Amino acid sequence: MSAITVSVPTEELAGDVSALLDPELGIEVVRWDGQEPAPRDRFDIVVPPYMRQGRMLARLHEIDCGLVQGQAIGYEGVEERLPAGSTYANASSVHETATAELTIGLLLVAQRELDRIVRNQDRGVWDNGGMPAGLADRRIVMLGYGGVAKAIARRLEAFEVDLAPVASRARDEDGLHVHALSELDELLPGAEILINVLPGGAETHHLIDDAVLSQLPDGALVVNVGRGPTVDTDALVEHVRRGRIRVASDVFDPEPLPEGHPLWSLDGVFITPHVGGRSAAMRPRIARLIAEQAERLARGEEHVNVVIRT
Structure with a gap:
């Protein structure tokens, strides 16, 4: 079985997700926030920055990408930016x-x-x-x-x-x-x-x-x-x-x-300045969702929260 690779936008989130993963599944978590060229040619799961995912979505045509896991519930305007053949999941259960x-x-x-x-x-x-x-x-x-x-x-x-x-x-x-x-x-x-x-x-x-x-x-x-x-x-x-x-x-x-x-x-x-989902509960909840998606992929199971398939 080839290793599953996941990109997340911060070192903190990378640490949170890595700590939750089953080590026997061989899942690798890499930091990439879309500000610079992708460090890999392929990611099985890409997690864009929260509330600032536009630049990341624009870069996805540069790589081979499996699932795009958003950090927000809303996803209006996303489909037009996704490369053909992409799958997008929202962050239901997090916010x-x-x-x-x-x-x-x-x-x-x-x-x-x-x-x-x-x-x-x-x-x-x-x-x-x-x-x-x-x-x-x-x-x-x-x-x-x-x-x-x-x-x-x-x-x-x-x-x-x-x-x-x-x-x-x-x-x-x-x-x-x-x-x-x-x-x-x-x-x-x-x-x-x-x-x-x-x-x-x-x-x-x-x-x-x-x-x-x-x-x-x-x-x-x-x-x-x-x-x-x-x-x-x-x-x-x-x-x-x-x-x-x-x-x-x-x-x-x-x-x-x-x-x-x-x-x-x-x-x-x-x-209030669009802070509905901004609480300390977000960090562990988004980490759990990303880890679940990665482990599902490693086990050959379907992703959850899929809202767009292009």
């Missing part, structure tokens, strides 16, 4: 928990007015007035019901919310009724919170537009942990400017959000 954690954080910040409280702390102001909306008994419509959305739904159970997931087709799953996207117009007028967990791409581009936002009640909260372009930013800004809609978002269009953009300064907006 769902961390993104769900952040989503709960965004909800709590907005619904318990924690951003206002933190700003008061900076000024040394004690103000416990008002009655924040909170999460209990709130009606939440969630767009998407994939891995991240399911992780969010499990955590929301503890907050005693009224959750209505929405996906491409209606079904009953995990003890919830998942509504079809065609029902969205009926659901939005009663939605106090709209969570977007949809992937990017042509089918979801500007799905949350002025027409969708206009159906939400005054004071509704929009939380986006999916992809920035799923929301029409100009329409969102206009609704926030009018005081109709509040926003707590981790993703934007454009991204990074430019200096001076209205969302930085408008009331009712809380911004």
Whole structure:
């Protein structure tokens, strides 16, 4: 059996993956981040850098490559860059928990007015007035019901919310009724919170537009942990400017959000800079996934998480 070779973008990840591998399988892990020419003519598995995989994908035509193992869940725009005959797997199982954690954080910040409280702390102001909306008994419509959305739904159970997931087709799953996207117009007028967990791409581009936002009640909260372009930013800004809609978002269009953009300064907006998957849990989880893929290949088994075959 010939040795399996895997490239990863950092020495730290190389060490993490190597420590997990069965030494009897003869798997070699090499550092390559795509900044320089490939150190080998062939890699069985190539792992591009996290969130910066474009240069690596452009170099793949220079080598013979088996599987490309991404470090993110999303993969829009990847297929056009892959050489013919390539296989691409995403990082399902790595980021769902961390993104769900952040989503709960965004909800709590907005619904318990924690951003206002933190700003008061900076000024040394004690103000416990008002009655924040909170999460209990709130009606939440969630767009998407994939891995991240399911992780969010499990955590929301503890907050005693009224959750209505929405996906491409209606079904009953995990003890919830998942509504079809065609029902969205009926659901939005009663939605106090709209969570977007949809992937990017042509089918979801500007799905949350002025027409969708206009159906939400005054004071509704929009939380986006999916992809920035799923929301029409100009329409969102206009609704926030009018005081109709509040926003707590981790993703934007454009991204990074430019200096001076209205969302930085408008009331009712809380911004995190696309950090949904960034927690200490990522490093061991991505290492486990890469090691699993390498060992599967060495044993003649199918890869997991394959989303593109060119």
